[in-house]
Amino acid sequence: MLEFWNTYPPVKKQLDQVLELLENRLTIDIPDVQEALDNFLHSGGKMLRPALFLLFADLNDRDANKQTNYINVAASLEMLHMATLIHDDIIDDSPLRRGTITVQSKCGKDTAVYAGDFLFTQFFELLIETLNGTSLxxxxxxxxxQLLLGELGQKADRFNLNQTVENYLHNITGKTARLFELACYEGVHLSNGGSELEKAAGTIGRNIGIAFQIYDDILDYSSDAKTLKKPITEDLAQGIYTLPLILARQNHEDEFDQYLQKKQLITEDEVRIVAKMVNQYGGIQQSKQYAKQYYDETITLINHIPASNAKKTIQTLSKKLLDRQY
Amino acid sequence: MLEFWNTYPPVKKQLDQVLELLENRLTIDIPDVQEALDNFLHSGGKMLRPALFLLFADLNDRDANKQTNYINVAASLEMLHMATLIHDDIIDDSPLRRGTITVQSKCGKDTAVYAGDFLFTQFFELLIETLNGTSLxxxxxxxxxQLLLGELGQKADRFNLNQTVENYLHNITGKTARLFELACYEGVHLSNGGSELEKAAGTIGRNIGIAFQIYDDILDYSSDAKTLKKPITEDLAQGIYTLPLILARQNHEDEFDQYLQKKQLITEDEVRIVAKMVNQYGGIQQSKQYAKQYYDETITLINHIPASNAKKTIQTLSKKLLDRQY
Structure with a gap:
């Protein structure tokens, strides 16, 4: 889904190079793993993390002779993201991601374990080729x-009715926001943008990641399977209680818990009832307010960045990302 | 099973420090993953790879002030080994390892995926702390x-009756020998033993690894479950045809294939018949000759190393390792 970037030609052009590099590095002489990697790589990811990295690098006057390094680091971010998604889908038994059958569902858990491990090895290799000896x-x-601990935290909190907003934010910061943070920070660091901008970039990335994940979790209750390209309320049935549910349940514990206490035994009809209550009791509305706080802080920070085309693109992109319908 | 090292006090002392470091680094606030890691760490591994690394470092006049670095690298080798074992046991559905129930069997495949991933992250962290910027x-x-590709190669060759001795050696070089090679090479490299000794150390490590794996595969046919501390002929039933079978089958294809063609449907009785044929047609005897070639080359190379206590220990240890009954 790199067409997403058609309105930002400088980003699109670089992401095409990132995709080419990923295709080159993700080749393996084991047919089922190769097929799994190819399918996943072309399943319509928007490459947000590489794109943010490149945009934050473009804020600074960076050395055109080192373009290879930038493409390498951009690709490393996507590799790490892909590796964690493949292993997470094993744990979640997810049938679909991005409208495409998941690696674990298509090729079995065994292949998915190794496909993820292969991505970790290629991630290391690319990092070492490019950044060996640096603080990055x-x-x-x-x-x-932190990505792993965020996922593990979420897993440990499954079916936990006492989960707080703080637990939730902690887990999504690890599993989603940290990688956005790294992407933005690395972009500034590698292009020598200075420690002040590095710090701001990290915070912007983290906030975008948190807001992005909150919207993702809202969509699980407000969208339909066709638009979302994956089953809706999938999290709920698996005991992953996200922000809309946590907030809606706050003053309606008994109403929710009569269903949630059934844990894995909750029926599809009951899931639909709970989802309806999440809407009815303002879970979605309140979640949007949370996301908006992170969004507003992000926009303020972005506004402080000196003017440039990259800054404009980051502004437009943040708005687009955090006004998701997909 | 660090008692294995009681007769080599300088190694034992350092391995105790390695174990302590591993215990410190493998702590995680997720009870089931923590339990899985603890059990595995104390399940009696002999820490051969850290030990070889330390012995090869001891060949040289190394800087006592940098002892922490040596313990770190030794621990990193064990972490990488542990990570790959945990993920391999998922793929193999192995119930036992080292006489202890495997992580995947005790805690489920989900926890095993994350326990392995956690070990990869800790491995990576320790390496960066110690070796960032170096060629290591x-x-x-x-x-x-290479470890991963060796495992994947073995998986791809499952139930493949056309597997050759070369395929087998290629796969075990990746899945087992490369890590022994790295251990010995790193020991010399880090202690500045010079390029000639580095090269010899790598070859010695690789040969020890290959011979070690061949003996391991022999034991699968010649030992009993109690001595071996895991089910015997486990590989055979899973379609992993190791050297004793490949060699025994060479002039008796039809006799073997009437059973092997059944693939997963082979019965326990038939597995026993095949195992008996492997013995009867000299598969074990011939495999020992293969192992001996690697062993002899190893001993010759070790003999060329200048005299020292570490050299003597390496000599005795190699003999002990490659005369395995366990």
Missing amino acids: MAENALTMK | MAENALTMK
Whole structure:
């Protein structure tokens, strides 16, 4: 779905190079793993993380001779993202992602374990080729760990009715926002944008990631399967209670818990009833307010960045991203 | 099973430090993953790879002030080994390893995926802390990839009756020998033992790894479940045809294939018949000859190393390792 970027030609052009690099690096002489990787790579990801990285690098006057390094780092971000998605789909038993059958569903969990591991190895390799000896190595290792701990935190909180907004925010910061944070931070760091802009970029990335994930979780209750390209309320049935549910349940515990206490035994009809209550009791509306707080802070921070075309694109993009219908 | 090292006090002392570091680094606030890691860490691994690394470092006059670095690298080798074992056990559906129930069997495949991933993150972190900016980073990334490709090669060759000795050796070089090679090479490299000794160390490590794996595969046909601490002929039933079978089958294809063609549908009785034929047609005897070639080359190379206590220990250890009954 790189057409998403057609209105931003400088980004689109670089993302085409990133995709080409990914295709080259994700080749393996094992047919089922290769097929799984190819399908996943072409399943319509928008490459948001590489794009943000490149845009934040474009804020600065960067050395055109080092373009290869930028494409490498952009690709490394997508590889890490892909690796975690493939392993997460194993744990979630997810049948669909991006409207396409998941690796674990198509090729089995075994192939999915190795496909994810292969992506981790290629991620390491690309990082080492490009960033060996820099402080970005440790940043990448830390982010990789935080992604995993965020997912594990979410898994540990499954079916936990006592989950708070804070737990939720903590988990999505790890599983989603940290990688956005790294992408923006790395863009500024690699192009020598200075420590002040680095810090702002990290915060902007983290906020975009949190708002993005909140919208994602809202869509799980407000969209339909066709638009969303995956089953709706999938999280709920698996005991993953996201922000809309947590907020809607706050003053209606008994009404919710008569269904939620059934845990895995909740029926499809009951899931629909709970989803309806989430809407009815303002879970979606309140979640949008949370997302808006992060969004507003992001816009303020972006406004402080010196004027440039890249800044304009970041502004437009943030608005587009956080006004999601897809 | 660090008692294995009681007769080598300098190694034992350092391995105790490695174990302590592993215990510190493998802590995670998710009870089931923590339990899985603890059980696995204390399930009696002999820490051969860290030990070989330390012994090869001890060949040289190394800087005592940098002992922390040596313990870190030794621990990183064990982490990578543990990560791959945990993910391999998912693919193999293995119930037991080292006489202990496997992570995937005890905690489920989901936890096993994340436990392995956590080990990869900790491996990466420790490497970056210790070796960032050195050429050993790329060596580690390459080895990690080769381990995975070796496992994937073995998986792709399952139930393949046309598998040759060369295929087998290629797969075990990747899945087992490369990490031994890295361990020995890293030991010399980090202690500045010079390029000639580095090269010899790599070859010694690789040969030890190959011979070690051949003996492991022999034991699958010649030992009993109690001594081996895991089910015997487990590989055969899963379509993993190792050297003893490949060699025994060479002049008796029809006799073997009447059973092997049944693939997964082979019965336990038939597995026993095949195992008996492997013995009867010299599969074990011939495999020992193969292992001996690698062993002899190893001993010759070790003999060329200048005299020292570490050299003596490497000599005794190689003999002990390649005369396995366990």
